[in-house]
Amino acid sequence: DAKTTQPPSMDCAEGRAANLPCNHSTISGNEYVYWYRQIHSQGPQYIIHGLKNNETNEMASLIITEDRKSSTLILPHATLRDTAVYYCIVRVANRDDKIIFGKGTRLHILP
Amino acid sequence: SQTIHQWPATLVQPVGSPLSLECTVEGTSNPNLYWYRQAAGRGLQLLFYSVGIGQISSEVPQNLSASRPQDRQFILSSKKLLLSDSGFYLCAWKGRLNTEAFFGQGTRLTVV
Numbered sequence A: 001d002a003k004t005t006q007p008p009s010m011d012c013a014e015g016r017a018a019n020l021p022c023n024h025s026t027i028s029g030n031e032y033v034y035w036y037r038q039i040h041s042q043g044p045q046y047i048i049h050g051l052k053n054n055e056t057n058e059m060a061s062l063i064i065t066e067d068r069k070s071s072t073l074i075l076p077h078a079t080l081r082d083t084a085v086y087y088c089i090v091r092v093a094n095r096d097d098k099i100i101f102g103k104g105t106r107l108h109i110l111p
Numbered sequence B: 001s002q003t004i005h006q007w008p009a010t011l012v013q014p015v016g017s018p019l020s021l022e023c024t025v026e027g028t029s030n031p032n033l034y035w036y037r038q039a040a041g042r043g044l045q046l047l048f049y050s051v052g053i054g055q056i057s058s059e060v061p062q063n064l065s066a067s068r069p070q071d072r073q074f075i076l077s078s079k080k081l082l083l084s085d086s087g088f089y090l091c092a093w094k095g096r097l098n099t100e101a102f103f104g105q106g107t108r109l110t111v112v
Helices: none
Strands: A009-013 A018-023 A031-038 A045-050 A061-064 A070-075 A084-092 A105-110 B003-007 B010-013 B019-026 B032-038 B044-052 B055-058 B065-070 B073-078 B087-094 B107-111
Touching: A009 A018, A018 A031, A018 A084, A018 A105, A031 A061, A045 A061, A045 A070, A070 A084, B003 B087, B010 B019, B019 B032, B019 B087, B019 B107, B032 B073, B044 B065, B044 B073, B055 B065, B073 B087
Parallel strands: A009 A105, B010 B107
Antiparallel strands: A018 A070, A031 A045, A031 A084, A061 A070, A084 A105, B003 B019, B019 B073, B032 B044, B032 B087, B044 B055, B065 B073, B087 B107
16 A cells, blocks of 8 residues: 655644645555544544545545645534544555554644 | 444553453444554554454564454454553454444553
């Protein structure tokens, strides 16, 4: 699976949009971009995934660049409950193998 | 709907004692199952994963072992715990048709 690079930490004011970047310059054509988040002392929670088109669900939006070498997770109106570590993972969907998490981005939502 | 059960939530064990953590999944069949460990202030480290009964892949050499005696049961074990085995242990499952993984609530293990 391709490697991802994320900033170690970010701050965002409550009520503003949080934009979390992820670089995956070695992504292959059949690899998807997945985002999870881990709130303190809990298990990671799936947020969203995409292949090449932008995706939106009730939690977030995922913007993937045209060359697919980077993506941005957008939390449109961040709340204090969005404080968590956000992980960007690149992998082939539905493949029977391991799921490797990087170090992620620690997002602090400021009141 | 599918659910994952992991217990106990917290555990304090002396050095040299054995360990058995159990994880069970309901509402699905033939899932991929995973054990992760998260040391204090560190990232998620994949320990073991399984694509079927009796099939275990180990990611890192260590003092732990895993077994899958039934389709939806995944057990993490140790014969003799070390201080370095302390951490937050998470079980996860992924279905064949699902692309995302679902995690249990975790077990916080402290070895003293």
